[in-house]
Amino acid sequence: MDTSLREINVQRLSSIDVSKDNLYYLHYKSYHYDLFESIEKYAKGNLLDIGCGNKPYEKKISKVVSKYVGCDIVQSNLNKVDVICSADAIPLDDNSFDTIISTQTIEHVGNYQGLVDEAFRILKPGGYFILSGPFNWQLHEEPYDFFRFSKHGFKLILEKSGFELIDLKENGGMWSVAGQYLLMNITNDHTGRKRSVRFFFKVFKFFKGVNLINRFFSYLDNTDYNNINTINYVVIARK
Structure with a gap:
């Protein structure tokens, strides 16, 4: 049982509109493309998120x-x-949903295998599980940030629960990773950073530095794509 405590009314992503001025554009550009394509292709009937x-x-x-x-x-x-519940103890019937989706959640679940097991239990035979999670990302929603999964890790935990892996898509190549980390390092506003650094970011932001870096590293990813390193994965599995 995942007994990790969470804050009630926590702020979460509520919009899918991400422009090149957004700090996380390099992440969302490829992630949203693959996620939305997967939803359109595999989601049907009754869906549990x-x-x-x-x-x-x-x-x-x-x-x-x-x-x-x-x-x-x-x-x-x-x-x-x-339905408010733990991800590894969902009060819903066996074989009751046609599609299950879980986006950017599994890294926050202490019992991640329990989440996948519950998805398998609740999904109808032949149904699809759309799962996503980060491979390269900074700490977030601390202290409830526990894991990162490679493509081999996703395959392992899905097959352990009984799923058949159908597709696995990396979201962004090595240049997107480099650009995203550069932006996060520049803009990280943790207490203790020097005033000169914080001032630099204000100037950087004023001159549309985020937009320029997003455009440049997006171009590099398009022209010199290499998936040896990626930001995120979208995975499709079938029961």
């Missing part, structure tokens, strides 16, 4: 499914959670 937060992809999902239910360990700040 494990770790739904504010349901930022609700409009996309609702177009292709007949029912959308979201569960999370706490209520989100927009009150979008339908």
Whole structure:
């Protein structure tokens, strides 16, 4: 049982509009492309979203499914959670959903195998599980940031629960990783950074530095793509 405590009404992603001025553009550009393509191709019928937060992809999902239910360990700040529960102990019947999705949640679940086991239990035979999580990312939602998974790690935990791996997509290549880390390092505003560094970022931001770096590293990723290093994965599995 995942007994990790979480803050009620936690702030979560609520919009999918990400421009080149956004600090996380290099992440969301490829991640959203692969996620939305997977939703359109595999999502159907009754869908359960494990770790739904504010349901930022609700409009996309609702177009292709007949029912959308979201569960999370706490209520989100927009009150979008339908079932409040732990990801490894979901009070829903066996074989009751056609599709299950879990985006950017598994790294926060202490019992990550329990999450995958629950998805397998609740999913109908032949149903699809759309799962995503980071490979390269800074600490976030601390202290509840526990794991990072390689493509081999995702394959291992999915097959351990009984899933058949259908597709695995890396979100961004090595240049996106480099650009994203550069931006996060420049803009990190942790207490203790020198005033000169904070001033530099203000100047950097004023002169559209984020936009320029996003454009440059996006161009490098498009022209010299290499998936030996990636930011994130979107994985499709079937029961």
